[in-house]
Amino acid sequence: MENALGSVQPKHWKRPWSLSLRPGRPGQDWLAGRVAALLTLATVLLVPLIALALLLRSLPILEARPLGELLFSSTWHPLKGAFGYFPFITGTLWVTGVAMGVAVPPSLLTAIYLAEYASARTRALIKPFIDLLAGIPSVVYGVWGVLMIVPLIQKTAPSIGAWLGFIPLFRADNPTGYSVLAGGLVLAVMVFPIIIAVAEEVIRAVPQGLREASLALGATRWQTVTRVVLPRARPGVIAAVVLGFSRAFGETMAVLMVVGNVARVPGSIFDAAYPLPALIANNYGEMMSVPLYDAALLGAALILLLMVLAFNMISRLVLMRVTRAE
Amino acid sequence: MKKCRVVECFFRVLMIGSTALVLGSLILILGTVVWRGLSALNLAMLTQTPKGGYYLGKEGGILNAIVGSLYLAGGATLLALTISLPIALYLNLYAARSRRGELARLALDVLWGVPSIVYGAFGFTLMVWLGVRASLLGGIIALALLELPIMIRGMDEAIAMIPVALKEASYALGATRLETALKVVVRQTTPALLTAVLLAFGRGIGDAAAVLFTAGYTDRLPDSLFGPAASLPLAVFFQLGTPFPAVQERAYASALVLTVIVLALSLISRRLAGRLNKHVVR
Numbered sequence: 001m002e003n004a005l006g007s008v009q010p011k012h013w014k015r016p017w018s019l020s021l022r023p024g025r026p027g028q029d030w031l032a033g034r035v036a037a038l039l040t041l042a043t044v045l046l047v048p049l050i051a052l053a054l055l056l057r058s059l060p061i062l063e064a065r066p067l068g069e070l071l072f073s074s075t076w077h078p079l080k081g082a083f084g085y086f087p088f089i090t091g092t093l094w095v096t097g098v099a100m101g102v103a104v105p106p107s108l109l110t111a112i113y114l115a116e117y118a119s120a121r122t123r124a125l126i127k128p129f130i131d132l133l134a135g136i137p138s139v140v141y142g143v144w145g146v147l148m149i150v151p152l153i154q155k156t157a158p159s160i161g162a163w164l165g166f167i168p169l170f171r172a173d174n175p176t177g178y179s180v181l182a183g184g185l186v187l188a189v190m191v192f193p194i195i196i197a198v199a200e201e202v203i204r205a206v207p208q209g210l211r212e213a214s215l216a217l218g219a220t221r222w223q224t225v226t227r228v229v230l231p232r233a234r235p236g237v238i239a240a241v242v243l244g245f246s247r248a249f250g251e252t253m254a255v256l257m258v259v260g261n262v263a264r265v266p267g268s269i270f271d272a273a274y275p276l277p278a279l280i281a282n283n284y285g286e287m288m289s290v291p292l293y294d295a296a297l298l299g300a301a302l303i304l305l306l307m308v309l310a311f312n313m314i315s316r317l318v319l320m321r322v323t324r325a326e
Numbered sequence: 327m328k329k330c331r332v333v334e335c336f337f338r339v340l341m342i343g344s345t346a347l348v349l350g351s352l353i354l355i356l357g358t359v360v361w362r363g364l365s366a367l368n369l370a371m372l373t374q375t376p377k378g379g380y381y382l383g384k385e386g387g388i389l390n391a392i393v394g395s396l397y398l399a400g401g402a403t404l405l406a407l408t409i410s411l412p413i414a415l416y417l418n419l420y421a422a423r424s425r426r427g428e429l430a431r432l433a434l435d436v437l438w439g440v441p442s443i444v445y446g447a448f449g450f451t452l453m454v455w456l457g458v459r460a461s462l463l464g465g466i467i468a469l470a471l472l473e474l475p476i477m478i479r480g481m482d483e484a485i486a487m488i489p490v491a492l493k494e495a496s497y498a499l500g501a502t503r504l505e506t507a508l509k510v511v512v513r514q515t516t517p518a519l520l521t522a523v524l525l526a527f528g529r530g531i532g533d534a535a536a537v538l539f540t541a542g543y544t545d546r547l548p549d550s551l552f553g554p555a556a557s558l559p560l561a562v563f564f565q566l567g568t569p570f571p572a573v574q575e576r577a578y579a580s581a582l583v584l585t586v587i588v589l590a591l592s593l594i595s596r597r598l599a600g601r602l603n604k605h606v607v608r
Binding site for chain 1: 331333334337338340341342343344345347348349351352354355358359362409412413415416417420421429430433434435436437438439440441442443444445446447448450451452454471474478502503504505507525528531532533534535538539558559562563566577578581584585588589591592596
């Protein structure tokens with residue numbers, strides 16, 4: 001019994017080599033432990049298994065085209081055999097970037113408000129509504145985007161374009177409203193509850209004594225938050241943002257419905273984009289009828305998975321750095 | 327001192343503004359869906375399957391999608407539950423504070439971040455290999471994979487909160503880890519476990535990307551595990567994609583039905599969590 005509970009767990013049997021040596025309750029305990037360990041192992045191996053399955057299915061296109069062409073070519077024309085992922089990869093990054101830019105500041109401010117400023121009653125009143133926001137299905141977010149965000153952008157884009165159009169980022173050439181900005185705004189609202197929930201929890205976990213010491217030295221509440229509480233909670237806050245990021249990154253339906261789905265590298269937040277998940281979801285129907293198309297789409301799923309894993313690893317390294325530095 | 331007070335005031339306003347923004351977007355979403363959905367909702371939509379020409383604006387309803395979604399999410403939740411509970415108990419009782427446990431939690435965190443469309447694509451490749459067509463079973467498996475990390479995380483957090491003394495008391499009476507898990511830990515955490523299960527169910531019933539490849543879509547009620555099954559998110563998506571305003575109105579109504587199911591679930595889980603705690607030691 002090598003685990004840490006060994007201190008309280010009676011060690012009244014030796015490791016047997018077969019089940020029959022362990023009759024009765026200890027035997028049941030041992031068997032249950034083995035079964036649960038196997039289930040855990042299978043679940044842990046799921047990510048490599050998914051990656052392997054997608055890699056095997058996308059091998060045909062990886063063999064037929066050089067990787068550089070696949071990743072950096074901007075022509076996507078399955079019928080002519082041209083499969084360039086670049087517009088889709090940049091589309092994903094644009095939409096997620098806009099979403100995080102919009103979502104992170106208000107989410108963190110709300111989390112700080114709930115954790116540091118709000119009374120217990122206010123917090124108890126607001127928290128259920130934030131949980132409610134987390135439960136709304138993505139397709140409903142999409143419907144909301146189509147009914148509200150897209151018309152709003154369609155109406156306001158020309159005036160913003162006329163005012164700030166000299167910056168390429170705000171050029172408004174797309175009259176439809178289905179755009180990077182629409183996808184980003186819808187995603188931002190989807191990400192709010194995830195960041196708020198985790199960030200609030202880690203901020204509240206900061207020991208009360210630190211706050212009291214800071215306040216006793218004459219610091220204001222906001223100074224206490226920025227100079228004492230937040231530095232202490234930083235690893236957890238980064239983790240909260242990363243969780244929101246990975247949710248936004250792979251979101252399919254809500255984005256697909258509002259982002260316009262044009263296979264071109266976007267140059268402005270008012271341009272249409274075509275993120276990777278939307279590409280996969282939109283074309284699965286005809287992928288078996290065009291040669292290499294199915295391999296190309298499952299390759300897109302593989303790229304998406306690898307990008308999520310890479311961001312996960314990077315954030316973990318950052319976290320380790322941050323926690324070690326303190 | 328004056329400057330401090332200005333800064334303090336400024337950020338206070340900013341924080342309250344942010345909170346209002348978050349709550350306001352919830353109200354906007356619910357308001358939009360209820361307002362646009364209610365006008366198109368009628369009894370026929372809830373009680374009939376699509377008749378001929380439904381997607382051109384003729385009569386029928388989305389009963390196929392409602393039943394299909396309940397089957398899909400229900401089956402997936404049962405499947406995920408039978409896998410998640412042993413894993414959550416294992417992580418806390420058998421592999422507590424061990425290196426194996428930490429590694430497993432790390433892998434589960436990674437799994438949590440895998441996009442649902444990737445689960446769909448993975449399910450699809452499995453089905454191609456096995457020679458199975460889009461079916462209720464395929465959808466259930468893909469959704470179960472999606473729900474698994476959500477459910478395990480919820481259960482793990484709940485079980486980790488149990489006071490050590492409670493477990494030690496059980497061990498001291500001579501109970502094995504299995505007995506402690508089933509007779510003490512599960513009872514103690516029933517409300518929280520149920521919340522985790524319903525949370526995962528809510529995610530499952532609302533997800534479209536994982537079932538898009540795996541469950542297919544049909545206008546009939548699902549009648550076998552190996553036949554295709556419709557689902558509410560896809561019903562919303564397909565109806566919204568048609569060029570007919572009358573059918574798009576129905577998409578809004580379908581979105582309302584989905585929202586009501588999900589919100590009702592979250593209310594029920596709140597109520598049940600309050601009631602099922604009679605075995606909880608405090």
